Each structure stands twice: as C-alpha cells, then as structure tokens.
Amino acid sequence: MADRPGPWASGRFDVEGHRGAKGLVVENTLASFAAAYDAGVTGVELDVRLTADGEVVVWHDPVLLPLKCLSTGPDLVGARVADLTLAQLRTVDVGSQTLAAFPDQRPSPGARISTLDEVLAHGLERSPDVWWTIEVKVDPRDAGESGNRRRLLEGVLSSLHAAGLERQCFIHSFDWAVLELSALLAPTVTRSALVESGVTWVPGSPWTGSVVAGTTHEDVCDGAAAVGAQVISPEHVLVDEPFVERAHGAGLAVLPWTVNEAARMVELVEAGVDGLVSDYPDRALSVLAPCPA
Known part of the structure; x- marks a missing residue:
C-alpha cells in the first residue's frame, strides 16, 4: 500500500465516513462529521x-428535497442549489428531519448547509489528521453544471490550499473530466475516480472524460488511470479480488462505496481493498479492528 498515495500509505486501513456519518447523524452536517x-x-x-x-x-443533492429540508423563511424546498445564494440556503433547516431508511440516524436540529471552508475548519479543529474525500458534484449531462465545472473545482482547490490540506485529500468525482482538469490545475493533489455499476463504464458514457469505454480502453481500471486518477472508488458490488488485482496493477488504490453490512466489509478487506466508505464508520471500525492493515 505504501506506493499508493493516501491514508493507507502509512499502513492503515482507511475507514471513511460517508457524508460525515450518515447512518448516525443527518448527513453533511457538522454534527455528522463530528460523529x-x-x-x-x-x-x-x-x-x-x-x-x-x-x-x-x-451538500449532496442538486435540489432541496422535502425529506431533508425545512424552510424557515421563504419556501425554498424543491429549488436548485445552483439557483440559490448562500444567504438563501442558510434559511433552510437541513438537520431536523431524519430518514426512515436510517433508523439510528440522529437529528441535528436547526443545522444549516455549511460552506466547504467551514467544514474543513471544523475538521481541522476536531481531527486534524483526517483525510478528505471531496466529491465534486458535476453532472456532465447538465449544461449548467458542466459549464461551471472549472469554477467549482477552482473553489475547492482554493479552500484546500487555504486550509493546508492539499496533501491530505482526494478530488473525487463521477465526472472524470473533473479529474483531468484537476490534474492540470493541481497536479500534486490526489485524484479519485468514482464508478457506478451500469452507469460509468458503459459504451457511450458521458462520465469518463476523454476516455471511451471499450474503445480507448477495455478495462475500467486502465481508463481511470488514463484520466490521471490514483484512486478508483467503485460501487462495492463491482469489487472482488480480481478487480483489486487489476486496479493495483494499474497503480490505483481501491476505495469502494458505500459499504454498510459487516459481512461485506470483511469480504472486501479479504479481497485486498485499501479502504472503504460507510454510512456507519463506527460499525466498520468495530468489524475491521481485528483485521490486519
């Protein structure tokens, strides 16, 4: 693992909390990150x-969803995040509602959407050694999002630079064009290619930047390496020991998502993955504690 940049370079198995710790506290709130x-x-x-x-x-969703958001001023539920100012977003309570699919999820009453700078500052105070996997949300099929790809990425890179975290993070995206752009703008910042089963690595996929599945490259791991990724982050159902061997052979660390079942966590560790992302990082740490790094 030491030859692949990331938290595993020190010999640790990397357990990452998904959107903070979504299974424990309402996602992407400061309280969820604290958990x-x-x-x-x-x-x-x-x-x-x-x-x-x-x-x-x-924030994860392109729109303010009613299951997650409560307006405290003008009714903004259903609006697109990209169409609202920060001041408008601050009027929305994103912490009071829990999701039925996560019965152990605790609310964070009154929580507001945070800026990246705020989340990084909070994390540096609470856990300065933590690694940051920052998913840059760009849908290449959406003209507005793809048109703002560079602006969003530049904002993220600026925040990482200001916080001194450029060597402690991954630029992480389903839109591999983000990774290619990041390689140009910030070549020393580690890049992570997200892969969704049946979506990313298919003929005609708009998600893979300059590489083309089945044309420029046959294997998804080779394709991810070609766009400058050092990490591949596949949906966990795609991962088995041969996948890990192909990824490692291409120089990529393997960070599957989103792994919540204890038995599957153990399977993935035995397959040789470098880390995993979970809604229940406490569960993952408990299950994997006896496993060798």
Whole structure:
C-alpha cells in the first residue's frame, strides 16, 4: 500500500465516513462529521456544489428535497442549489428531519448547509489528521453544471490550499473530466475516480472524460488511470479480488462505496481493498479492528 498515495500509505486501513456519518447523524452536517471523528475515522467523504453566488457548499443533492429540508423563511424546498445564494440556503433547516431508511440516524436540529471552508475548519479543529474525500458534484449531462465545472473545482482547490490540506485529500468525482482538469490545475493533489455499476463504464458514457469505454480502453481500471486518477472508488458490488488485482496493477488504490453490512466489509478487506466508505464508520471500525492493515 505504501506506493499508493493516501491514508493507507502509512499502513492503515482507511475507514471513511460517508457524508460525515450518515447512518448516525443527518448527513453533511457538522454534527455528522463530528460523529465520524468521534468514531475514529481515518477519512471523511463529502459532496460539494456551487451556489448562485459562487460559494462552495457541502451538500449532496442538486435540489432541496422535502425529506431533508425545512424552510424557515421563504419556501425554498424543491429549488436548485445552483439557483440559490448562500444567504438563501442558510434559511433552510437541513438537520431536523431524519430518514426512515436510517433508523439510528440522529437529528441535528436547526443545522444549516455549511460552506466547504467551514467544514474543513471544523475538521481541522476536531481531527486534524483526517483525510478528505471531496466529491465534486458535476453532472456532465447538465449544461449548467458542466459549464461551471472549472469554477467549482477552482473553489475547492482554493479552500484546500487555504486550509493546508492539499496533501491530505482526494478530488473525487463521477465526472472524470473533473479529474483531468484537476490534474492540470493541481497536479500534486490526489485524484479519485468514482464508478457506478451500469452507469460509468458503459459504451457511450458521458462520465469518463476523454476516455471511451471499450474503445480507448477495455478495462475500467486502465481508463481511470488514463484520466490521471490514483484512486478508483467503485460501487462495492463491482469489487472482488480480481478487480483489486487489476486496479493495483494499474497503480490505483481501491476505495469502494458505500459499504454498510459487516459481512461485506470483511469480504472486501479479504479481497485486498485499501479502504472503504460507510454510512456507519463506527460499525466498520468495530468489524475491521481485528483485521490486519
């Protein structure tokens, strides 16, 4: 593992909390990140988007969904994050509602959408050694999002630079064009290629930047390496020992998502992955504690 950049380079198995610790506290809130730090994670995964006034905020969905968002001022539920200013987003309570699919999820009443700068500052205070897996949310099929790809990425890189975290993070995206651009703008920042089963590595996929599945490259691992990734982050159902061997052969670390079942965590460790992303990082750390790094 030492020849692949990341938290595993020190010999640790990397357990990353998904959107903070989504299974424990409402996602992408400061309280959710705190729960991940308290669990003892080596890394956290989060999502970033651009507001209408150019602020980089930590939020997953392109729109404010009613199951997650409560308006405290004008009714903004259903609006696109990209169409709202930071001030408008601050009026929305994103912490009071829990999701039925996560019965152990605790609320964070009154929580607001945070900027990336705020989340990084909070993390540096609480857990300065944690690694940051920052998913740059760009849908290449959406003209607005793809048109703002560079602006969003530049904002993320600026925040990482200001926080001194350029050597402690991954630029992480399903849109591999983000990774190619990041290689140009910040070549020393590690890049992670996300892969979704049946979506990313298929003929005609718009997600793979300048590489073309089945044309320029046959194997997804070779394709990810070709766009400058040092990490491949596949949906966990894609991962078995041969996949890990191909990835490692291409010089890539393997960081599957989102792994919540204990038995599957053990299978993936035995297959040789370098880390995993989980909604329940406490569970992962407990299950994997006896496993060798």
